[in-house]
Amino acid sequence: MVFRFLIRYLANNEHLVQKLSESYPMRRAAQLVVRVMFHGKNFIEENRLHEKLTPEQFKTLMRDIAENFQKQIKQTQENLQRKMKQ
Template sequence: MIRTLLRYLANNEKLVERLSDSYLMRRAAQMAVSVFYRAKSVAQEATEERIKDMSPQKFRSFIDKFQNNVKEELEKAKNEIDSKTKKH
């Protein structure tokens, strides 16, 4: 029910235009973009510092762990999708 209502509101061109012209929505968008870029900058700096301080063995270990985590999460997502499709 809520999804249907939200979909209707999102597809209502006049409503979207009015909201986008409102000060609150513009300000919220500005703040969201600001937070995104600040977080991106902080993450880049932290990553660069970590990489500089890592030995080649530690860096390789980090990459291996990252790859394994990505594979595990992909498998979990695949299993979750498969279980949802089997229910329907």
């Protein structure tokens, strides 16, 4: 309950949201998301996967991509933690 209130307060704080949006990590994360979206779209269009895949196959492909992306994020976090300890 308290956590939900705190998140709602922080999300509705315009000054905080503005500062966060101007920070390097948030800008970089947004750039990466857009990059992944455009590369994925181009990959699908170039290989004509939208014509070949059934909806179930497409869901499986997207799930695999999302899992791979999460693994890469976790690996990057671990690498950063190791570097910070050194």
